[in-house]
Amino acid sequence: MEEQGWTQVVAAATRAPSIHNTQPWRFVATPDRLEVFFDRDRALPVLDPTGRQQVISCGSAVEFAVVALSAAGYDGEVDLLTDDGDPDHLASIEVTGTRPATDEDRALAAAIGQRHTVRAPFQPRAVPPELVDRLQQEARLHDTWVKPITRSEEEVATVFLISRAEEMEQGDPAYREELERWMRTDPTAVDGVPVEAVPSDDPHTRPSNWLIRDFVVGQREQHAFLPPGDPDAPPPEVERPTVVLLGTAGDDRFAWLQAGRALGRLLLVATATGLAASPLTQALDWPATRTRMQSRLSLVGHPQMLLRMGYPPDTSTGAVSGRRPVADVLRFEPAGS
Ligand SMILES: Cc1cc2nc3c(=O)[nH]c(=O)nc-3n(C[C@H](O)[C@H](O)[C@H](O)COP(=O)(O)O)c2cc1C
Incomplete structure (x- = not known):
């Protein structure tokens, strides 16, 4: 070539x-x-x-x-x-x-x-089960399993472990310092996470069980003095994304490469059918929460990636990050x- x-x-x-x-x-x-x-x-x-x-x-x-x-x-x-x-x-x-x-x-x-990572809340429309089946088949080509988190007790355990990990990370000055080093305010930056690609509001306040990673390090704009909203307005719609866990039998470089290939393939198939995704890997960052996820979900093998998937909002599909x-x-x- x-x-x-x-x-x-x-x-x-x-x-x-x-x-x-x-x-x-x-x-x-x-x-x-x-x-x-x-x-x-x-x-x-x-x-x-x-x-x-x-x-x-x-x-x-x-x-x-x-x-x-x-x-x-x-x-x-x-x-x-x-x-x-x-x-x-x-x-x-x-x-x-x-x-x-x-x-x-x-x-x-x-x-x-x-394709790009979309962290904004997805539309309420569910991901069709046939598509989830297809993603499972694609991942299997690379010896990676895809487990949809559908049972409520599994969701409760996973959501809890994500929150716990996020709390540990936010309390760790070395983690915050490293994250800050990879945040970018310059829209022409060639690496790192652009601030426009992450929602500016506190992830804890969004109507979703699934806590996205908080990329805002240090002070956050305070919303305490905002006027109260219309008291008769219906509560915001709770986001119900499809969340899937990718995992492998082994847990070495070979297995990680396989999981990465499966992730890449799955994201492209998903994008080609109009879906968007964002990883939520806080609970897998730390050995303690990662091991607990293995036992609470009775996993056979090792969790490698947690992905939130759904149809992106019509208005915004998130900022494109640099390369x-x-x-x-x-x-x-x-x-x-
Ligand atoms: C292994 C891995 C873990 C990731 N974990 C997170 C995460 O926990 N939260 C998040 O919002 N994005 C996460 N991402 C997405 C990256 O931040 C994103 O891919 C990167 O900023 C490039 O942007 P793009 O995907 O839009 O091209 C992860 C990506 C990979 C490959």
Whole structure:
């Protein structure tokens, strides 16, 4: 594949979601393969000391690259954790041939440019069960299970653990400092979470059981002096998103990459059908709440990602977050190197 072609594939890969938009990846392209590396310089030592969520992010980037390759008419074979002694060499994508792109390939590739994390409340419309089944099948291709949180006792336990984790995080100065370092007020920033992409009101006040991560560090605008609303107005509609938990049998880099690929695939299929999503991973950040989730939900395996899904509001679909230029993350090498 020509350099121009790899540039397009890597541009698509970098549109993948990543924890705090850290984009913890770098790529090396030769004519017939793309190597994906974990970039330790972009680590989150407080939130993600083992790199689990960053490796999941890289797994999503691998999947986005494969989708872009297929849409460009190439077959790609993925080898995860190549055995070359470098633990940060996460994946190798080899171009094995050419074939005409299908409509499905093109639809998923188009979804790469349309997808972004939507944290605003979703419409009350439920996600059709057939679609949840489809997402489960897609994830299974990467040995990842998808468990919808539907039983009320599971919802109560999960909601409790998220709140507990959020409270622990907000009480931890090192966590707040790390989060602050990745928040961006400049709309042209190439990484980090733009303030426009996160709701400005206190997540505790929104009519939803599901507490989204609070990205506002420090002082929040006080609403105490707002005039009272119309006392006869109906209470705001409570958001009822579909919440799914992704998990794997193992809990090592290989499993995290698989979970990331499943996440990437699932998000693209969801986007192509008009759905939006936002991860809610606070309870999985901390070993204590993550282990409790395993036992309270009687999980077989390890929870890797909690996703809130639904139809986005008509008015706002959230701000688009920045990406580092491809030239900063992609290096070319000659054949056989
Ligand atoms: C492993 C992982 C964990 C994440 N956890 C959260 C989270 O707890 N809360 C949240 O609002 N977004 C979360 N995100 C979404 C990222 O903040 C988002 O992908 C990033 O800012 C880039 O924005 P985009 O998805 O709109 O491209 C997570 C993403 C990944 C890949």
